[in-house]
Amino acid sequence: MKKPELVVTPGNLEDIGILAEAGADAFIIGEQAFGLRLAGEFKREQLRKAVQLIHNYDKKAYVAVNGIFHNEKLDAMKDYVSFVESIDADAIIFGDPAVLMTVREVAPNMKLHWSTETTGTNWYTANYWGRKGSKRAVLAKELNLDQVTEIKENAEVEIEVQVHGMTAMFQSKRLLIGNYFRYQGRAMEIERKGKDENLYLYDHERDNRYPIFEDENGTHIMSPNDVCMIDELDELVDSGIDALKIDFIFKSASYKKEVTALYRKAIDTYLNDENEYFKQAGEWHAKIENIQPKNRKLDTGFFFKETVY
Amino acid sequence: MKIAVRYGADAVFIGGQEFGLRSNADNFSLEEMREGVQFAERYKARIYVTTNIIAHNENMEGLKEYLKGIEAAGVHGIIVADPLIIETCKQAAPKLEIHLSTQQSLSNWKAVQFWKEEGLERVVLARETSHEEIKEMKENVDIEIETFIHGAMCIAYSGRCVLSNHMTARDSNRGGCCQSCRWDYDLMKQRDSEADKNVFPTQSAPFAMSPKDLNLLHSIPKMCDIGIDSLKIEGRMKSIHYVATVVSVYRQVIDAYCEDPDNFTIKEEWVRELAKCANRDTASAFYEGVPSFEEQMYGKDNGIRKTNYVFAGMVIDFDMETNTATIQQRNLFKVGDKIEFFGPEIGGFSQRVAAIWDENEQQIDKANHPLQIVKIKVDRPVYPYNMMRRENH
Numbered sequence: 047m048k049k050p051e052l053v054v055t056p057g058n059l060e061d062i063g064i065l066a067e068a069g070a071d072a073f074i075i076g077e078q079a080f081g082l083r084l085a086g087e088f089k090r091e092q093l094r095k096a097v098q099l100i101h102n103y104d105k106k107a108y109v110a111v112n113g114i115f116h117n118e119k120l121d122a123m124k125d126y127v128s129f130v131e132s133i134d135a136d137a138i139i140f141g142d143p144a145v146l147m148t149v150r151e152v153a154p155n156m157k158l159h160w161s162t163e164t165t166g167t168n169w170y171t172a173n174y175w176g177r178k179g180s181k182r183a184v185l186a187k188e189l190n191l192d193q194v195t196e197i198k199e200n201a202e203v204e205i206e207v208q209v210h211g212m213t214a215m216f217q218s219k220r221l222l223i224g225n226y227f228r229y230q231g232r233a234m235e236i237e238r239k240g241k242d243e244n245l246y247l248y249d250h251e252r253d254n255r256y257p258i259f260e261d262e263n264g265t266h267i268m269s270p271n272d273v274c275m276i277d278e279l280d281e282l283v284d285s286g287i288d289a290l291k292i293d294f295i296f297k298s299a300s301y302k303k304e305v306t307a308l309y310r311k312a313i314d315t316y317l318n319d320e321n322e323y324f325k326q327a328g329e330w331h332a333k334i335e336n337i338q339p340k341n342r343k344l345d346t347g348f349f350f351k352e353t354v355y
Numbered sequence: 356m357k358i359a360v361r362y363g364a365d366a367v368f369i370g371g372q373e374f375g376l377r378s379n380a381d382n383f384s385l386e387e388m389r390e391g392v393q394f395a396e397r398y399k400a401r402i403y404v405t406t407n408i409i410a411h412n413e414n415m416e417g418l419k420e421y422l423k424g425i426e427a428a429g430v431h432g433i434i435v436a437d438p439l440i441i442e443t444c445k446q447a448a449p450k451l452e453i454h455l456s457t458q459q460s461l462s463n464w465k466a467v468q469f470w471k472e473e474g475l476e477r478v479v480l481a482r483e484t485s486h487e488e489i490k491e492m493k494e495n496v497d498i499e500i501e502t503f504i505h506g507a508m509c510i511a512y513s514g515r516c517v518l519s520n521h522m523t524a525r526d527s528n529r530g531g532c533c534q535s536c537r538w539d540y541d542l543m544k545q546r547d548s549e550a551d552k553n554v555f556p557t558q559s560a561p562f563a564m565s566p567k568d569l570n571l572l573h574s575i576p577k578m579c580d581i582g583i584d585s586l587k588i589e590g591r592m593k594s595i596h597y598v599a600t601v602v603s604v605y606r607q608v609i610d611a612y613c614e615d616p617d618n619f620t621i622k623e624e625w626v627r628e629l630a631k632c633a634n635r636d637t638a639s640a641f642y643e644g645v646p647s648f649e650e651q652m653y654g655k656d657n658g659i660r661k662t663n664y665v666f667a668g669m670v671i672d673f674d675m676e677t678n679t680a681t682i683q684q685r686n687l688f689k690v691g692d693k694i695e696f697f698g699p700e701i702g703g704f705s706q707r708v709a710a711i712w713d714e715n716e717q718q719i720d721k722a723n724h725p726l727q728i729v730k731i732k733v734d735r736p737v738y739p740y741n742m743m744r745r746e747n748h
């Protein structure tokens with residue numbers, strides 16, 4: 047059976063060593079100016095060091111260039127793509143076709159992963175981006191397990207799905223928090239309300255809390271619960287999914303380490319001995335539940351949910 | 356659709372029963388599309404069908420046949436977001452023009468270049484693009500560009516919002532959006548040791564993300580100058596009165612500017628006309644820079660605007676000899692009311708309701724049944740499909 051890659055999102059250089067030791071196979075890194083909703087900010091020098099470090103551990107480094115770019119950013123993005131190639135990153139994650147065009151131009155040997163968060167929803171489109179040069183498609187989170195495995199069955203590219211952590215629900219170019227502050231007459235507070243503000247929107251009707259923050263890319267709203275599939279990995283692994291991702295945005299160092307180690311154990315155990323996996327899976331789930339941050343429940347995302355329209 | 360064409364639209368985009376956002380059974384069937392195309396052709400107008408869902412695997416079924424059906428109905432093009440539908444259309448229905456939907460959030464010229472190389476005829480830009488940006492796109496890429504000029508819009512990058520999926524299990528990218536962004540929330544600050552705190556506890560209004568509707572009336576000359584190929588009005592779920600008003604105002608603005616750009620000014624009456632059908636506040640959004648709080652709506656009723664006018668009825672007939680118009684009632688009106696007629700043939704005029712007769716030629720003092728057919732005397736000739744609005748009591 048194929049061993050899926052375990053992809054994680056480190057917050058800083060220190061995380062990389064720890065998570066590599068804990069069993070991660072690949073890392074998503076980058077900076078806010080080009081990548082969306084990253085767990086850490088790796089400016090150029092750090093990015094270079096991060097890639098080296100990751101390679102020292104013999105792991106893979108994927109750089110997020112998945113922003114929605116406006117004209118004014120195109121030159122900087124081109125420069126960044128050349129830089130990413132020069133430091134030997136293993137792949138660029140993109141959503142905007144402008145990145146694909148730029149990679150063709152300045153870094154034609156660079157591998158591409160297609161990821162738009164919300165629109166990777168069918169195998170045809172995954173393969174379409176494959177024909178345009180992408181090696182991997184990262185699927186939308188709003189898919190159920192059957193849809194995911196059906197995509198994998200028909201895909202000519204690698205398929206990555208998120209199995210753990212917070213997911214993005216919304217991106218606006220407007221500064222919605224800042225606008226609200228200004229509306230409330232706090233005209234002084236014009237700085238962006240970033241991730242460290244720990245703001246969330248409270249939805250009384252559903253008793254849900256949606257983390258919200260602003261950055262260069264606008265306003266982002268995140269899911270109220272964390273997906274956790276540690277005890278439901280069997281069908282995903284059976285289907286041959288190429289990569290399982292954990293998104294660690296808003297998580298502490300100790301949480302990252304423990305969750306990475308548990309998923310490592312879960313994947314390896316399943317591949318060695320299915321029965322053993324099923325025996326232990328509940329316990330791993332409980333362990334994660336124990337270290338969940340306040341107010342963040344675990345759920346299974348859309349894997350077992352039907353959406354209508 | 357017919358109203359939009361009669362009031363001066365060069366093209367109309369309509370939803371079919373499948374594969375579009377807000378697709379449902381009330382939308383155009385293939386038969387109705389065919390009829391629509393024939394009607395539009397009398398006015399040299401074009402019909403585009405929105406097939407702009409982000410498809411899931413199971414949506415592939417029936418797609419080919421559907422696109423072939425649209426093509427056979429004589430439709431001129433489709434508006435698409437998912438490459439699945441683009442590629443399928445190229446194979447199955449090559450006569451259809453393909454326009455990229457705003458759902459792709461197209462924001463830079465290089466991405467526009469990509470879609471040109473993919474063979475698309477036209478792209479609809481993200482609503483987040485500005486005048487300068489669009490100008491650069493036109494300069495860099497030779498492709499038709501379409502942008503929104505009026506109507507409701509998403510506060511998120513289109514296609515990048517799944518609030519509805521999470522909150523109500525309805526897929527926004529397949530037409531299920533329940534406008535979760537327009538609900539009220541409390542903005543809270545998470546704290547470790549104490550209870551979380553409401554950022555504005557004595558708030559005058561909760562956190563909200565509701566955008567004012569788009570209105571680019573004043574930007575039309577600039578848009579014409581840089582050669583934007585197509586200006587788009589969002590009129591879904593709006594009354595025929597709204598569609599007629601907005602379309603005819605923009606028709607006049609565009610024609611007046613193109614005819615004589617040097618002596619053009621925005622007439623006060625156009626602004627007033629537009630306001631007569633607005634039920635929400637409007638703003639210029641991203642075309643003129645990143646919108647601030649003034650382009651959003653907060654608090655109860657804020658921004659929900661009461662116009663001084665209601666859509667009272669539509670003309671269905673006119674008798675020249677007696678100067679009598681037959682009206683289909685849409686909202687209450689009564690003897691003595693001040694009313695206005697408008698339409699492409701007549702411009703506009705106002706008068707008072709002197710007397711009303713019902714279908715049995717009985718004189719009545721008010722028309723208070725929906726869709727009631729009544730007659731009134733009019734000061735000037737009117738034509739079928741002219742609109743009649745009344746000033747508030």
Ligand code: SF4
Pocket residue numbers: 508509510511516517518519527532533534535536537
């Ligand atoms: S919830 Fe709002 S922003 Fe999101 S898709 Fe619906 S209308 Fe657009």
